[in-house]
Amino acid sequence: MEVLTTRGLTKTYRGKDVVNSVDMHVEKGDIYGFIGKNGAGKTTLMKMVCGLTRPSQGGFTLFGSDDLGAGRKKIGCVIEQPALYPGMTARENLIYYSKMQGCEKTTDVDAMLNLVGLPDTNKKKSKKFSLGMKQRLSIAIALLGDPEFLVLDEPMNGLDPAGIREIRELLLGLHAKRQLTILMSSHILGELGKIATKYGIINSGVMVEEFSAEDLENRVKHYLHITVNDCEKAQRVLADKCNIRECRILEDQSLGVYEQIENAALINQALVQNDVLVSRLVSEGQDMEMYFVKRMGGY
Amino acid sequence: MLDIMKSEFYKVRKSKVTFVTALCLLGITLIEAFAMLYGRFAGGIWREALEGTRGINVYAGFVSGSFFLIFIALFVGGMISNEYTNRTVRQVVSRGASRVQIALGQFIALSTAMTLISLSFAALLSIVTGLCYGFGSISFGRFIMVVIGQIVIIWSYAAITMLIAHFARSGGLSIGLNVMFLLGGEMASSILQFLTKKEYFYTYWIENMQMCAINFDLEAAKQAKFTGILFVIGAICLVLGLVRFKIRDVD
Numbered sequence: 371m372e373v374l375t376t377r378g379l380t381k382t383y384r385g386k387d388v389v390n391s392v393d394m395h396v397e398k399g400d401i402y403g404f405i406g407k408n409g410a411g412k413t414t415l416m417k418m419v420c421g422l423t424r425p426s427q428g429g430f431t432l433f434g435s436d437d438l439g440a441g442r443k444k445i446g447c448v449i450e451q452p453a454l455y456p457g458m459t460a461r462e463n464l465i466y467y468s469k470m471q472g473c474e475k476t477t478d479v480d481a482m483l484n485l486v487g488l489p490d491t492n493k494k495k496s497k498k499f500s501l502g503m504k505q506r507l508s509i510a511i512a513l514l515g516d517p518e519f520l521v522l523d524e525p526m527n528g529l530d531p532a533g534i535r536e537i538r539e540l541l542l543g544l545h546a547k548r549q550l551t552i553l554m555s556s557h558i559l560g561e562l563g564k565i566a567t568k569y570g571i572i573n574s575g576v577m578v579e580e581f582s583a584e585d586l587e588n589r590v591k592h593y594l595h596i597t598v599n600d601c602e603k604a605q606r607v608l609a610d611k612c613n614i615r616e617c618r619i620l621e622d623q624s625l626g627v628y629e630q631i632e633n634a635a636l637i638n639q640a641l642v643q644n645d646v647l648v649s650r651l652v653s654e655g656q657d658m659e660m661y662f663v664k665r666m667g668g669y
Numbered sequence: 670m671l672d673i674m675k676s677e678f679y680k681v682r683k684s685k686v687t688f689v690t691a692l693c694l695l696g697i698t699l700i701e702a703f704a705m706l707y708g709r710f711a712g713g714i715w716r717e718a719l720e721g722t723r724g725i726n727v728y729a730g731f732v733s734g735s736f737f738l739i740f741i742a743l744f745v746g747g748m749i750s751n752e753y754t755n756r757t758v759r760q761v762v763s764r765g766a767s768r769v770q771i772a773l774g775q776f777i778a779l780s781t782a783m784t785l786i787s788l789s790f791a792a793l794l795s796i797v798t799g800l801c802y803g804f805g806s807i808s809f810g811r812f813i814m815v816v817i818g819q820i821v822i823i824w825s826y827a828a829i830t831m832l833i834a835h836f837a838r839s840g841g842l843s844i845g846l847n848v849m850f851l852l853g854g855e856m857a858s859s860i861l862q863f864l865t866k867k868e869y870f871y872t873y874w875i876e877n878m879q880m881c882a883i884n885f886d887l888e889a890a891k892q893a894k895f896t897g898i899l900f901v902i903g904a905i906c907l908v909l910g911l912v913r914f915k916i917r918d919v920d
Contacts (some may be wrong), residue, residue, distance in 0.1 A: 420763040423918040441763035449763070453756040457685045464681075468762060469676035512762060 371398045371434055373519050373551045374419060378428030381414050382527045388414050390575035391428065396519075396553055401545055403566030404555040407666050409576040412555040413450060419553075420447045430583030433518070447521040452504035460507050463496055464514065470474070472516040478514075486510040486540060502533035509540065520544075522554045525530035526561055534558065538565055539663050571665045578665050592655030594627040594634055601625050611640040612641040624650075629663050670770050688749065690744040691786050698790040701727075702797040709801035711910035725807050725815075729883040731791035732819045733878055738826050741848035744778045745830040750840035758911025772831070772914040776907065784820055791819075802809045811885045818882035818896045825903025826875075832919050835917070839900035851876070856884040873898065 374396040375615060381389040388410040396402045406412045417423045419430065421442055432441025454463050464479045483489050486506040491499070497506060503522055510518055525541075527535045538561060544550050556562050562569075569586060571578040581589075598604045600621045601636040608614040608627065614637070634651060641648050681687050708719040733736070752758040761771055795804070807815070830847060837843040858874035861867070873879055881887055881895035 417759075417918075419919055421765075422759055422761075422762060423920055426776050439767070442763065445763070445765070447760075449759055450758060453758075453760040455680070455683075455757055456755060458683055462683055466676050466680050467760070467764070469679055470761070470766065472671055472672040508760075515764075551686055 371432075372396065373400075373433055374553065375434075376415075376419075376428065376430040376560065378420060379415065379425055379430055381411075381418060382426040387576050388442050389425075390416070391577070392577045394430075394570055394577060395580065396551060398551050399545075399549060400568045400589075401541070401552045401554065401566050403562040403569045404553060405559065405569060405574035405662055405666065406555070408557075410572045410666070412572055413523050415572070416447070416449055416521050416553070418447065420449060420455070420521055422449065424651060425602040440652050443515070443535065445521060446517035446519070446524055448505075448508040448512050448513070449521070449523045450639075452501075452508035453538060454496040454499075454504060454507060454511075455516055457495055459493055459495055459617065460491045460499075460503075460510075460531075463507060464630075467511050473515060477657065482510045482513060485513070487536065501528045502530070502536070505529065505537060506534070506540070513516060515562045516548075516550075520550055520552045522552065524555055524557065526556055526558055541565060546547065558663050563658050565632070571662065573666050586658065586661070587662070590655060590658050590661045591628060592631055592653060594625075594637065594645065595650075595652050595654045596625040596627060596629055596637070596641070596648060597650035598625055598641065599649070604641055604643075604646045607641055607644040607646055608637065611639060670774065673766055673770050673774035674777060674781070677774045678781075680772045681748070681778045681782045684748060686744060686747045687782060687786075688789055690740060690783075693788055694740065694790050698794050701794055705794075705798050705801045719802060720800070722798055722802050723805030724795040724803065725805040725812075725885070727798040728791045728795035729815045729885060731794060732787055732822050732878055733883060735855070737787075738851055738876075738879070739844075739848065741783055741823060741826045742830045742844055744783055744835075745827045746834045746837075746843035746847060747840050749831060749834035750838060750843045751774065753838040754840060758780050758919050769911050772835075772911050773907075776827065776831055779831075780824045782825060784823050787823060788816075790818065792888050807885055811889065814889065814896070815883050815885050816891055818892065821903065822879050822882055825899045825906070828903040828907040828910060832906045832913065833908050835913045875899075875902075 372395055374394065376392055376394040378392070379389060379392045380387055392411070392415060394415070404412050414423065418425050419432075421438065423471060429436075432438055435441060435446065455466065457467065460483060461479060464482055468479055480489075483491070486509055488503060488506055488510065491503070496504065499507065506633060509522070509525065512522070526537050528573070529537065542565060545552060554562070554566070567583050568580065569583070570580045575600055596604070601623060603623050605617050605619070608617050612633070614627060614629045618626045618628075620626045630637065631653060634653065638648055705719060705722070707864050708715040752761065761890055762768060823878055829850075830843070831848070833846050834843045855874060855876060856869045861870040878895040881892060884892060
């Protein structure tokens with residue numbers, strides 16, 4: 371089931387499309403990494419999903435339904451900075467939101483504080499919390515009412531490496547235990563790479579592409595790019611002589627070899643000795659960050 | 670709706686704005702109570718000046734004047750504007766509850782808190798005054814009209830403040846607009862009355878209607894009329910405030 375499906379979703383501010391006809395698909399169980407430069411439209415799209423702003427055109431469904439009010443009761447979100455009542459303690463903030471949702475058991479509130487690692491804040495007002503504590507409390511608030519879908523806008527922003535790891539482990543734990551679907555934007559591509567199962571890249575309000583984590587691995591994997599006169603024969607030779615199975619014919623009718631990349635010379639020798647003419651052999655591939663930067667419209 | 674109201678009452682109870690507003694009103698009450706007691710026991714010109722004061726006048730007059738309306742603006746406007754400043758309005762709106770219910774729940778909680786605080790201190794001050802100078806006399810029906818007038822004043826001005834706050838979004842701007850509305854409006858109504866020689870510019874200005882709604886020496890029909898007009902103004906502003914909050918982008 372698709373938890374979130376957007377169709378031509380557009381938001382226009384003062385004549386400018388900050389989100390431009392975006393089609394997005396978040397499946398149940400996904401940890402969807404939403405990537406884009408500053409000002410690309412990520413937060414605006416998330417705000418529309420959470421009901422903070424209205425779309426100018428297009429629409430979306432939640433949990434397969436057009437009844438967004440009912441759908442939003444199953445969502446928890448953290449948009450931009452943590453939104454806490456500064457004069458209240460962590461517990462009081464949670465009690466307020468849990469009363470609003472009709473779940474008033476204080477044991478649930480205490481359990482939530484334990485879950486996010488804030489059991490001992492007692493009478494400390496949230497205005498005195500560190501950023502990491504505020505982020506964790508915000509996630510706790512988002513988790514009230516047992517949502518099925520979390521929308522998190524840069525939850526690791528401003529955190530130190532220890533804080534980032536804590537949030538990552540918290541989210542992975544929630545995903546595993548509660549089968550939560552998570553839509554998460556972040557600039558920290560390395561962290562997203564450790565957690566996301568699917569990606570969406572947005573650039574200047576336009577969705578560039580969506581792909582799974584598996585696809586991404588294939589796209590950034592290093593390989594030997596070999597131009598030969600007979601690709602199919604070359605595949606057979608490599609399979610028989612070098613025991614190479616992971617070998618594909620690419621779009622430009624050349625060969626991509628994904629195994630034994632370090633043995634380029636032996637691969638070349640095997641091909642030539644079996645009457646396959648090699649006109650070009652080069653090692654290619656890029657790291658994940660470079661791939662994303664290019665797709666986001668960078669250099 | 671009930672859940673929203675419970676949460677809003679909880680928030681009002683926990684808020685520093687509520688505490689400060691109550692403290693300020695308590696301070697004013699205690700100062701006035703002290704003045705009553707001092708006049709009673711010190712005697713002299715002080716006592717002469719307060720001799721005509723009665724408990725019921727003090728009770729009714731507690732919610733009169735632009736000073737009291739500014740308190741409503743500080744409390745209601747402050748609480749609503751804080752939601753935008755802290756960005757908690759985003760979290761509140763994203764939970765799937767109806768925006769109209771959220772805004773209405775806030776309004777009810779804030780107006781109820783302001784009413785309870787004000788009328789409690791009004792009662793306290795009237796008891797002190799009554800013990801010092803007498804309570805005065807008033808029929809039960811007129812007393813009920815006074816109480817209704819007080820409640821309408823508080824709730825109507827809270828609705829006006831809520832409307833201003835949902836447009837202004839910032840606490841400072843909200844208070845500023847309220848002060849301009851009250852002071853500028855009074856000046857404008859006086860000037861218009863002077864220039865046009867038409868009484869109704871002043872008669873139907875909010876502060877005059879406020880005084881009339883709690884004036885039990887006025888004819889009952891007139892008191893009821895001004896209370897009714899304030900009620901209608903409050904109701905219109907409440908509806909406009911709810912609509913504004915319902916349709917606006919919260920970002």
